[in-house]
Amino acid sequence: MKRFFSSFLLTSILFLFAGNLQAQELTILHTNDMHSKLMGYGPESEYDPEIINNDNTLGGFARLATLFTQEKSKNPDATLILDAGDFMMGSLFHVAEEKTGFQLHLMKEMGYDYTTIGNHEFDFGPEAFANMLNAAEKKGGYPKIVCSNIIFDKNSKDDDALEKLFNDKKILPYSVVKKNGLTIGIFGLLGIDAADVAPAKKPVTIEKPEDAAENTVKMLKEIYKPDLIICLSHSGFYPSEDGKSYVGEDIELAKEVPDIDIIISGHTHVKITKPIKINNTYIVQTGSYAYDLGEINLNVENGKIDKFDYRLIPVDDKIKGNENITDQINEQIIYINKHYLSKIGLSYDTKVGQTNFDLNINYHNLKNSNLGPFVADADKYYLKENGIDADFSMVASGTIRENILKGQNGILSVSDMFRVMSLGKGYDGIPGYPLAKIYITAKEIKKLSEILVMSRASGGDGYLYTSGLKVYINPKKMMLRKVQKIELNGKPLDFSKKNKKLYSITADTYLLSFIGRIKKMSHGLVTVIPKDKNGNPVSDMKNQLIDINPDKQGIQEAKEWIALIEYLKSFKTGSENLPLIPENYKKGDESLVEESE
CATH class of the missing domain: 3.60.21.10 (Metallo-dependent phosphatases)
Structure with missing residues (x-):
């Protein structure tokens, strides 16, 4: 009996110990x-x-x-x-x-x-x-x-x-x-x-x-x-x-x-x-x-x-998706089409273009990333096609949220383009930060270009891509003295003090809001004052919104993801009878050129 009790006690302890494990x-x-x-x-x-x-x-x-x-x-x-x-x-x-x-x-x-x-x-x-x-x-x-x-x-x-x-x-x-x-x-x-x-x-x-x-x-x-x-x-x-x-x-x-x-x-x-x-x-x-x-x-x-x-x-194609979750997502796409995209003549799955290569943002090699220049070009093109001139456009790497991938067939849809520039919401309730336009002097373009050089050296979210602006630098010069020559749309810019002309920049309101904070960001070394077309200082970017269709009542905001779709329409069609992104976008950022003395 004692042996049985001892055996039972030992078994119980082992069971409890195993349960505890x-x-x-x-x-x-x-x-x-x-x-x-x-x-x-x-x-x-x-x-x-x-x-x-x-x-x-x-x-x-x-x-x-x-x-x-x-x-x-x-x-x-x-x-x-x-x-x-x-x-x-x-x-x-x-x-x-x-x-x-x-x-x-x-x-x-x-x-x-x-x-x-x-x-x-x-x-x-x-x-x-x-x-x-x-x-x-x-x-x-x-x-x-x-x-x-x-x-x-x-x-x-x-x-x-x-x-x-x-x-x-x-x-x-x-x-x-x-x-x-x-x-x-x-x-x-x-x-x-x-x-x-x-x-x-x-x-x-x-x-x-x-x-x-x-x-x-x-x-x-x-x-x-x-x-x-x-x-x-x-x-x-x-x-x-x-x-x-x-x-x-x-x-x-x-x-x-x-x-x-x-x-x-x-x-x-x-x-x-x-x-x-x-x-x-x-x-x-x-x-x-x-x-x-x-x-x-x-x-x-x-x-x-x-x-x-x-x-x-x-999380790849080896995994079969949950059918109930898939069905719910498909129902939500119908809702999005009805309540949002139909208002601007689009739908979620509409095919808008084609690519034979990837366009990407690589944070380990931002200079050779080709998606930034593509987005900057799209912004400038979109405005020009709607009768709005801007001397140059700017896009921050951190606002580009998704690569454009070729995949198996290279077909691009509305949803793909939105994912590229998906951040923010406009004052009109339509998703995407709206484009705005500010003005600065030639001297301030020189200062801004020095900041561009610094941002590109440090990389990260603040790397700035431009369209229409080309900057020539001497990398051996001191900080804020590197910029030697600037071209605007292929023409030399006189950035001496005697040039009093105002030049226009377009970018989304999120990025432009940082322009006025350059003094603080540069610890007082650089000051750039955003202005309206009359030279008055600007503090609220809402007042600088671009109206993409002035004939309609109210401000029709310009969105970067829509700019991408419109830019695609300008290209020649490819094998799928869709606009094909041209081969020149295989190249990376060429807006900054290093020159020796």
Whole structure:
């Protein structure tokens, strides 16, 4: 009897011990910076989620939903599905989100547990973001949203609708969830750079991410004593200059707040196949657009991560898309056509052009990227065809959101062109930042050209492409003394003080708003004052909007994505009887020429 009892006790202990081991397992599936890419791309017209192995497109919510189901079935009670922000803004689907809440609700239906707020969630302003969430709530809800460092303005009503969602706990500073015996604390952060590039978020501001993180982690540990703390950080990191390590806000966050166990990173669109480990903190990021799904499989033992396995799962044509998700997306396309695109004589799937090569933005080689010059040329052409002259046009690399890909057949649709220049919304309610026109002197063009040289040297989002402007530099000269000669539309520009003529620049309102801030950006070294055609200083770009059709009542705003479509129409037709992008656009940026003395 004693032997039986001892044997039973030993078996029970082993069973409980084994059960405890099982309870420490956790699977985390994660994405970041999806930017409303509900459809796969490469180009979008070739995306066919219902059939496998018939296209080369990447991404798509239908495929992602299938992966969620497959991976979660392996560990159903111990799986978290997370996103690190910028889930919105980047395709025609975001156009209808404020009215329908479609994408946010779809994310919940797909299985997302938590996400955080990125800078592009504020593209239409705090009230519009609140409207999106309220619309999704009426539709059936959205994933839990966590953000710990948002600060609302007590003296402004412009953020009251979003603040109410925080007060009503529809958006949380943090959350605590139980998964398979583990207590997990989850919180979110909006990074400093992300906040800086979100001008439409005003009057919302942020607390310093490290301070908010430190306070939140301390509170979580004292009150909830979690086994794991996960931060959804829309802050990001980049490879170091030597390529041997990583630098950036999330790297510093891990150093300053070491009790964070895992940082699911976003904002910088960096794809890593192995986790970064800073002391005991793991940092991961999948790139962007849900082209890959991140998967973490870990064990926690004695309050510490004992095993951390990480991989990226390609979201490609080997995965058959979820049919229900596909059907819902197709219904939403019908809605977008009816309520938005039909008003400007377009439809989502309309074929508008053809290409025999890729046009891309490569942040590692922006000078040789050919998409920037193409967009700048399109803007200038579009205005000229409508009787509006501009001496030169400018486009920032950071506003170009998608490459133009040949794919298998090179067919380009309206949706493909929109994805290229998808940011913002005009004062007319039609998506896309509107084009505007300002005037500066020849001397200021010289100053601006020096800034162009600096921006191109530093790369990143601020690399500026131009059409109509050609700058000749001596790279050996000192900073702000490099520009030797300037040509406007093939003619030399006299940029001496005696030339008092005003010259016109066209760009979208987002980019032009930075022109007047050059003095601050250059630490007082350079001043460029935007003016109207009469030479009066301009502070509100709304007053400089281009009216593409003055014969109609009100201002008919000019959009860059429409400029792309109109520019395509100017080309000769190719094999598919569609306008074919000419071979000369295989070249990169040739608007800056280096010359020696």
